[in-house]
Amino acid sequence: MNKKKIIILSLLIIPIVIGCILIYILIPANNTKVEILINNEVYGTYSLYQDQTIIVENKEDRNVVEIKNGKVSVTESNCANQICVNASAISNDNPSTIICMPHHLVVQLK
Numbered sequence: 001m002n003k004k005k006i007i008i009l010s011l012l013i014i015p016i017v018i019g020c021i022l023i024y025i026l027i028p029a030n031n032t033k034v035e036i037l038i039n040n041e042v043y044g045t046y047s048l049y050q051d052q053t054i055i056v057e058n059k060e061d062r063n064v065v066e067i068k069n070g071k072v073s074v075t076e077s078n079c080a081n082q083i084c085v086n087a088s089a090i091s092n093d094n095p096s097t098i099i100c101m102p103h104h105l106v107v108q109l110k
């Protein structure tokens with residue numbers, strides 16, 4: 001293999017390698033979990049990347065937690081203040097916590 005071929009090959013390979021490294025850095029690892037706590041005890045852990053609706057029932061308390069497109073929100077609740085329903089959805093970009101005080105319910109990312 002002469003020098004010219006090595007240079008051409010290098011020019012082809014280097015961008016591919018850089019591209020692979022960039023993809024690896026830019027795409028976040030999709031292992032984020034959604035954790036639902038009631039009274040500080042884990043009720044359930046769910047993947048943030050699997051769309052699903054979780055109905056959390058604890059005696060007369062009822063919350064509906066929806067995981068959709070990498071975002072989590074409380075879509076329904078029979079609590080008095082509805083703060084959990086009005087809370088903005090949480091996601092990797094907004095990793096906060098949704099709390100339903102009357103139901104002692106916490107939804108957070110892990």
Ligand SMILES: [Zn+2]
Binds near residue numbers: 082
């Ligand atoms: Zn609530």
